[in-house]
Structures are given as C-alpha cells and as structure tokens.
Amino acid sequence: MPAYKAPLRDMRFLIDHVFDFPAHYAALGATEASPDMVSAILEEGARFCENVLAPLNRPGDEEGCHFDNGVVTTPKGFKEAFAQYVEGGWHGLAADPAYGGQGLPSSLGLVLSEMIGSSNTSWGMYPGLTHGAMSAIHAHGTQEQKDTYLTKLTAGQWTGTMCLTEAHCGTDLGIIKTRAVPQANGSYAVTGSKIFISAGEHDMSENIIHLVLAKLPDAPAGTKGISLFIVPKFLADSGARNGVSCGSIEHKMGIKASATCVLNFDGAEGYLIGEANKGLNCMFTMMNHARLGTGMQGLCLGEASFQGAIKYANDRLQMRALTGAKAPDKPADPIIVHPDVRRMLLTMKAFNEGNRALTYFTAQLLDTAHLSDDPQQRQEAEDLLAFLTPICKAFMTETGLEVTNHGMQVFGGHGFIREWGMEQLVRDCRIAPIYEGTNGIQALDLLGRKVLGSQGKLLRGFTKIVHKFCAANAEHPQLKAQVAQLNELNQQWGELTTKVGMAAMKNPDEVGAAALDYLMYSGYIIHAYLWLRMALVAQAQLDAGSGDGDYARGKLVTCEFYFKRLLPRTSAHRAAVEAGSDCLMSLPAELFAL
C-alpha cells in the first residue's frame, strides 16, 4: 500500500487562496474556525490519518470483517483506532456543542473526511454513517430524542446507521416492506429485513442507533407512505437488547473492512422521528451532505492512487525516453519520462485537484446554507447545492474510478498484485458510483428534477457565476484562450439544456436517455471553471513572485492539460445527449437476447 501523505500544499492553496476560507468563515461569524484552528486541524488530522488509519488499510482489506452467530468483529486495530479518533476530539469536530461537539463548520469536517477517506475508506464508513444518523436526529428529532441519543453519538460511545435498502428495493423505496405497528406506550414494533447496512453491526461502540425506513399500517402506497424510526440495538433506558439482529455480512468486491450487514428487525422497539409518512423527506434533508461525502470517496481513493503512482513512476526504471536517455547512469529511465505515463499521471492530478476544488466549493455552500443569517444568501446556497450535489456524487465517483484505474495501470503487472495496494483502491472505489443513489439516479435527479424541474433556474444559478467569471477574465494575458473556451461551453450548456427540455416535453424518456451524459458533460464544464479559478491564483502568485512557484507552475500545466486533453470529452457527451431516446427505446425488451 502506498504510504499516505495528506496533500496539505494543495489543501492550503485552496483554503488560503482560491476559496479564501478565512474570509468565508468570518462572513458567516464562524469565529471559532480561525486560521490557527484550521491549521491545527490540517496538521493534526494529517498526523492521525497518516499514522493511525493508513497503516490499517491493507491489513483491513486482507482480513475483512468476521461474522459469527450475529456478532461482527472488525479487523485488528479498527476498534482501537476509533477510540483514538474519538479521544482526539475528531468525531465531534462539526457537531453541535449543545451535545458535546466542537461546533466547527461542516466544511472543516469535510477537509478531515478527505484525509480519512484517502487513508482508510472502509474505516471511515463507521464514523461516516454515525454522522449521517446524527444529522437526521439533529434535524428531525424531538428534544427528548436529541437528549437521549446525540450526546452519546457525538462522544462516539454509540454509533449509528441508515437502514433504507431491502432485498427487493434500493432505488425504489416506495415498495419497501418493513412495517412499524404502533404500540400502547407510543413506540412502534418494527418488523422487516434490511440489506446493505453499512456499520449495521460491529464491535467499535457500546450501542448502535439504527435509523430505519418503514411503513405504518395505514400508510399510503409509494414514497408518500414511508416513515423514519429510531431503533437502537440496546434500548436507551433499560439497556435491554432490542429485537434487531445481524443475519449475515456481505462478501464484497471492496471496502471489505466495512461491515455490510443484513439486519433483521423482529418486532423491534422503534420511535418515530419526524412526521409520519414523511420519512423520505427527513432523509432528503441529509442527502446533500451524504452524497457529497460519497462523491468524495472518488477524490479520496484517487488521491491515494495518485500518491502511489507518482512514487512508482519516479522509481521504476523501464525503457529509455524516446528523446534520448534521461538517466544514462541507470539501466533504464524512470517511467515518468514516457509521455503516456505522464498522460495517466496528469489525468489523475487534474481530476483529483478538480474534485478537491469542487468539494471545497460545495463545502462552502453547505456552510452558508447552514450558517448564514441572510435568508436570500441561504436560498442561493441551497439552490446551488441542489444543482451541484448529484454532480458531485456522480462525476467525482466516475472520475475517481478512472483515476484509480490509471494508478493501477501505471504499475503494470504489479498493479494487479494485492501486495502493492493499487488494486484495492480500484475495488474500494467501485462501490461509490453505485451506492447513495446510483450515478444513473443522480443523473435523473440533476436533469429531471433539478434542471428541467426548475425550468432551468438551478442551472442558470451556476452558469451566471461562470458567465461573470468569464466576463471578468476575458482579457487575462495568459489565460484568455481558456476563458473563451469555457465561456463558449457555458453558453452551449444552456442551449443543450433547452434542446433536451423541448424534447422531454414530447417524450419523458428523453430525460432518462440524456441524463448520464448530460451530467458528465456538466461535470467537465464545472471542473473547467474551477481549474481556471486555480490557474488565475497560480498565475497571480507567479507574477507576484509569491507563494510556491513550483507548485503554481504545476497548477498551470495541469490546467492546460485539462483544457486540451480532458475537456474535449464534452463533445462526445454532447453528441450522446443530442442522440435522443429513439435508438435506446426502439428495441423491444425481449430482443435483448442471445
């Protein structure tokens, strides 16, 4: 496994310069997120992730989780690392101080999340799911529920889960079968079977608080009849074991150290959280955060893969450069001299740094939506979040998967061997385009619900930003060509959307037919905008002789690479969008046969 080093230089470049976090926090009154605090989190977080989590990553994959008669044991060291993490105060970093958290903005939690995900994605699932459960209880729980659960969840004494999927339905939650029957004491008896429950059972905490989607006896059919329940493993008051048990854990392609559980609820005592039949709405309020978190797995694993690949590309000697030997004293040149190896490395670098910029950009919107006093500012942030979230989830995981595959390819045959750790990153990343709503579902959400559903308003909220940016930088001495390229694509984006919208009015299948390619097309344009924002800063630093000149030069080359070699993929995605639905739908289903 490549040793992980937190990419602090790039993080600081974004935090201090591109997105000016100090000003952002000051404007939101988040004074506790001082530059010193941010710096301490970066450095101490890096230390924890590099030294504690990263060394457990490959052993965790090899060992996996153990299941024995309902009991799940996590790989050696996982439990102890969780204790250390909790003790270090990391778990409550962005949690409400009313329940023992440190109350830092969630953007800082995401900065930490990246380091955790890069060093050990499987391990990160346990606190990650707990944060999801905490958000749900915080947003929708009664004061009593908050008092009962949040303090112990924040303290890491208890952990949490989200129980949505059943064997016959994942995307289509309207057809879940789990039932909740009201009891005399005001609680509910929850019965049913849930699958794919991450952190559903394990040995890292004293208690596990499940958030479970189920239907009341009189519930309307479909998604409007789903309610959300708190179902603890051990009852909070009596400490008695509740009627929920782990039936098995899945054997998976990757994230093997993350326990993926079948949970059987057999008349388990549960408590309604939020309004009856509004359970899906409760879930949706957490969706932005959870989906950004899943998108980040593409960044996290891509970053880990890049770190392995640059080291190997500098170490591995193989063939001579076509332009003549570069290391004549050695038996061959390091493979980083070969253009095709650099093509892979730069693709990785461009996607990772673009994805990190997208994460930070979106994280600031999350802060604003949560913390701003100004309702209009909050609404604007929420609109942008609604638009960007499916793109973050899907584009970052698609590109993350591409990145981890390049990293493996750089290693040649050694990339396929488990010992080197590069193939684990591909396997661990492969789930990210699937869970938390498949990328196909994200694409439908983006194009159908968000863009067309708002008559283009949510798209225009973003293209306006790009438009202004391009207008302001149209005459930039070094970057004007790229600014013009972005500006043109930004206009084309609107036109393409109109075209799809018109077609969709006649035939709703046009939305589904265009959606995935539309999302990828959008992602490439957003990355282009973010790359130019980074390049402007890098160029300004070079002009001023400030900052880290070498790093700035690397940014500018990568930006050029992105515009020349990756952004043109928009043309293929645009053509696919324009192809329409006929060639997808005209073949009767039964003719998909051998």
Place this chain on the structure above:
Amino acid sequence: MPAYKAPLRDMRFLIDHVFDFPAHYAALGATEASPDMVSAILEEGARFCENVLAPLNRPGDEEGCHFDNGVVTTPKGFKEAFAQYVEGGWHGLAADPAYGGQGLPSSLGLVLSEMIGSSNTSWGMYPGLTHGAMSAIHAHGTQEQKDTYLTKLTAGQWTGTMCLTEAHCGTDLGIIKTRAVPQANGSYAVTGSKIFISAGEHDMSENIIHLVLAKLPDAPAGTKGISLFIVPKFLADSGARNGVSCGSIEHKMGIKASATCVLNFDGAEGYLIGEANKGLNCMFTMMNHARLGTGMQGLCLGEASFQGAIKYANDRLQMRALTGAKAPDKPADPIIVHPDVRRMLLTMKAFNEGNRALTYFTAQLLDTAHLSDDPQQRQEAEDLLAFLTPICKAFMTETGLEVTNHGMQVFGGHGFIREWGMEQLVRDCRIAPIYEGTNGIQALDLLGRKVLGSQGKLLRGFTKIVHKFCAANAEHPQLKAQVAQLNELNQQWGELTTKVGMAAMKNPDEVGAAALDYLMYSGYIIHAYLWLRMALVAQAQLDAGSGDGDYARGKLVTCEFYFKRLLPRTSAHRAAVEAGSDCLMSLPAELFAL
C-alpha cells in the same frame, strides 16, 4: 454467476453471412473445416463450456490456487475439466496433424477460445499458454525438439509456459538478468528468476515445458542479446526433475484460479530454440496470435457480463417507466424499461458484437497469412495483422473493461456482492489491459512502429478497404448517412496521422503523447466499419425476408446506437491527439509531488 450460453446466433450470423467462412475456408483449401464441422464445433464446444467450464468459474475464484512448498494445486474440478477437454479433442483442434492435432484453421480455434474465455477465463489460461508454447516450438524448434515436445503438448499430457518477465523488467526485456551458460553436452544451464508466469506450476499435467528468455554469456546488451530456451520441468529423456521450482504464487485482484508463479531457475537444463540472440524475434512471431487472444478476454468477459445484465434487467423490478407503467400488474417495472439502463445494455451489446466481428475479421487474416498459397495475399494479410493486432489487444480490453463495469452497474448494489458474479468479471478483466504488453505499449507499437514506421502504408492498407466499402455503399437506401459518417472519419484518420507524423519528425515524444488516444480513435472507426458490414447484412435479410428478422432488427438498432452514441467519442480522442506533447512534458518530474 450468470449462467453462460454461447452466443451461437451472433456467431453464426458472422460465420455464415457477414464473413462467409465457408467461402473463406474453401478459398484456402481448408476443406476439413466444412460447414458441418464448424457447426459441430459450435454446438459441442458450447456444450462443454456451458456445462463443464462455466460452473467452475465462481468456485475457482473463491477457492483460488493453493501453494504449498513449491507445489501448486488448482481449484477443485480444474484438473478433471482439463482431462475432459483433452479427451474431447479440443486441445489439438488447430494443432498440426503431424503431432496429433486436428489441423483445423486457427480461426476455428479462436471461435472455441471465445466460449472458453466467457465461461472461465482463469481455466482458459492453462491451455492458452500451452498453445503459445506449442506455436513457438512449431515455428522455431528443430525437428528433434518438435518430435520430443509437440506430440505430448498437443495431447495435453504436458503443458507449456512463456517465461519473459523478471521482477525489474516486464516491458523492457532488454535488461533481463537470467543467464544461460553453454554446457559440454550442447545444453545450457539456465539461472535466474522469472515472475508473473501464468500456469508456471500446477497439477493439471505430467510435465511443464517452459519457454524461457535468457542471455548467453557473450550476448550483446539489450534486446539483441536475448535467446529463447526450452526448459522442461522434468527432462524429456530421463524424466529427472530439472532445476526449476516455483517459489510462490501471486495474490491477485482477479483471475485467481490462474496460477501466477515466481519460477526460480537454478542451473536448470535448457535447450536453445531458434537462433542465439534472436529470442525476441521468436516471440514476436507468436505475438499476433497471443495479443489477439488477450484482446479477446475483453470480448469474453464482456459477453459473460452482458448475459448477466440482460437477465437481471428483465427480472429486477424497480420504479415505473417515465412514460407510464409497463408492468402494471407488478409492484414495479423491470428496469429494462429505463433509458439509462438501456444505454448501458446497448453499450455492452455494441462493444461486444463489434469486438466479436473484429475477432473474426482478424482471425480470417490469421488463416490467410498461414494457409494461403499466394505470397501477395499472405503479405497483405500479414500487413493488416501487423496493423490490427495492437488495436485488437488494447481496444478490445479497454472496451471489455468498460462493458464489465456497465454490467456490474446494471445490478446496482448487488453488482458489488461476490455472490452475483458480476464483480468477478470486472476483476478478471482488469488484467487484460496490462499483460501481454500494456495498452500503452500496444499504442506505441501501433502508432510508432506500425503506422509511422511504415510511412503510413499499414494504415492505408486498412483505410483503402474502408474507402472502397464506403464508395460501394454510398447510396444505400437505409444506411447511407452512416456510410457517409464513416467515410468522413476514414479521411480524417489519414489527415490526423499525417499531422502526428509531421510533429513526430521534430519531436519523438509526440508519438508517445498521441499514441493511446490515437489507438482508441482508430478502434472506434474500425468498429464503425464492422458495424456497417453487419448492418448491411441485417438490412438485406430484412429486405429479403430471410434470416432471423428479430435478430436483424436488433443489429440495425445497435448499429444506429453505436453511430449516434459511441462513435462521437472519436472527437474527444482526436482532440487529445492534436493536443501534442508539450502539456505532458513541460512539468519537471520532481514537480509531480504533493
């Protein structure tokens, strides 16, 4: 694991109609490959692969190979299946009758290989490597060597390997360290360590014949000083154990039932095969066949994945069609009603059937190169093979990997679970873009050595065929638009090549910078040509009311899909080719740092 059914309808469509194998075999005088014989091989081969090999595929992945003190045991059932395969006469199908083979054309061997690879890629590695060793001995061995080894190899009593890679070199064989010292009896003492040796040690045969690259004591440096040696595990005359042993087997991402061995040669008795210092040339004569075989793994695993995906897409109920319920009597519609699921299925179908057509097209060229009496025809076939081989290897494995990933995605969360078998196909496929020369090396071979190295002659050999085809079909009533699209790309292909060639004259790095995208660009155009050849036949069948109307309609829809949604990817690859090498090479290696 999805049950495998040999796609006989598509195979017959290509064999009987598109590529007219009966006429092809007749023209080459390969009378033994009669239509009845071809039919028997299709049907009996399908039966063997479906019933014997496919059921061993997932258990083989779960069990893997065992290593114990130099002894390698293959998964349960592998040995018995090999015995059945040999007994059925499959192993010697395309082998020389002088040594017990059936002497059928190698194209028929490839038809069988596809079925083997789809049903059990790992298992197929053992006979596959043996065929490689047989070809080498047949092409370069002395009569005595042929007599000693070929009969038993053909009979499957012995198996073979190819030992090239060492820990410090795979691509760069010029720097191998294994040494061969001449002995008084005319043999050589071979000493060194080889890694990544597929089928290097196992329990399926009595003896293993290693073909080993090594250097003579006085050998020139680099690739011109490599010789090839036969090193049997047990000496053929005495039966004594030779000085070669298996040090360990690799733990890999996939093809886990294929033993990937470290082989230690410790003064092992070896026999020079072919001329001294010409060992790499001996290897290259087999390269076309081996690389096509590796390319086919993309097709094989893609086909297996497609079969799983279409079944699941028809069975799995989730959400309603956007155009209204299609299965109102069921709780939800089968997911094949959703355009985005069809996008994945049609992408799989288009790549698989295009790759199968490319395989058969290339297989006929292999036959012609081997069997034709006409030296000019042989030379033309060899030129086309030289051009197509790197494309077959790289394009078919890149698209195969995309296909297996789509197949997994169709399954949603279930795709990530080992039990369903879909993720194994991704893992098994992931090695194919790496071994037998990475796809980056294939791309350099195509653009540098083949296309530019022949001053464009090898490219023109193919574009001429396309040009003639387009001219002949320019007025086709239903397909003329696609013919025009192909014709335009075909011209652009030549122009793009000229542009790269000019740039490369000034800077050799331009070749490496353009190579992979150039190869992919070329692959898409070749698929377009083959899709139109299939569409022409399908349309003619529909017009004539002959053939299988449903199947022909499926071909036409898939062709339309390919032209509208996949072929436009050429524009992105062209832009990357045109981007040149500067943005790849201008960043000093040390600036690829965190």
